[in-house]
Amino acid sequence: MEELTADSITLQMLKEARDTVMSSPLGVINTPMIPWCQTTLPLHVPSNIHLKLENMQKTGSFKIRGVANQFARKSREGILVTMSAGNYGKSFAYASKHYGSKGKVVMPETAPMSRSLLIQSFGIEVERVPTSCLIDVVSRCVQEDKMTFLHSYNDLDLIAGHASIGFEILEVVPDPDVVVVCCGGGGLLAGVAAVIKLSGLEKTRVYGVEPKGACTMYRSFIEKKPVGMDSKSIASGLAPPFAGALPYALCKKYVEEIVLVTDEEIISAVSILYRAGLVVEPSGSAAFAAVINNMIPDIMGKKVVVILTGGNIGKDELTSFPD
Structure with missing residues (x-):
């Protein structure tokens, strides 16, 4: 896997993976994209924001x-x-x-x-x-x-499968200005960013969002190589021990920046989404948390896509969060 480079990933390769994913007997669905303005979610910055609801995906996540x-x-x-x-x-x-x-x-x-x-x-x-x-x-x-x-994020086939979300985003919003994606090991962020940039949308800004206590990709960007850390976060799905080598290479090539959110901001985001009728787990809420806390620059009046990546949260977890 480490022998692969970002330059070896082609749009045709990702399109073939999308066809494989959507014809899979596992029942993967094309999840809804809904305009923020059609929800009861608060919006402090006037923007044309769409939410990609991967919390409604088969098995509850992307x-x-x-x-x-x-x-x-x-x-x-x-x-x-x-x-x-x-x-x-x-x-x-x-x-x-x-x-x-x-x-x-x-x-x-x-x-x-x-x-x-x-x-x-x-x-x-x-x-x-x-x-x-x-x-x-x-x-x-x-x-x-x-x-x-089977690696859960540092794997070409996995990244190519996750990239199918990027194609679905572009079917609804063909020319987004900004796309905001949760980042753990980086497989989803790498796949979505690759689709967007290889589709010719060089001006689209793609941001990854990590918890401050589990910021392996953020640190990898700083050190210019994949690094590990003792990751700790309420968003356990975004807290791998290290960033993947291939995801890092793709993110470095195609992602604008990695921004960080606190566990408190993630918990608040889960509660805000829940009150609006959207059940999203902490790991799936980080990108949303970044937007509502004004972590993403220059989105006023822009076309923005935010991916809600998963909804696997139990009653025991939900009841522990503030109303």
């Missing part, structure tokens, strides 16, 4: 898109292993059950227990470990137990 492309293109023989805080793991488990594959998900201890139980309900083994140990445990599974590793 992750099924990348998984659909991975499972279509990779061998499913033997036992598969991956690492995930929840959403990728859920999609991985769903796909494994559909295809009759055996699998294991290595999860950070910080992930909600409800997500572990959900993944296990698909017949997939779950091992919870400290975030800093995720890759070591996966390596042990590969080397000692001969499992096949």
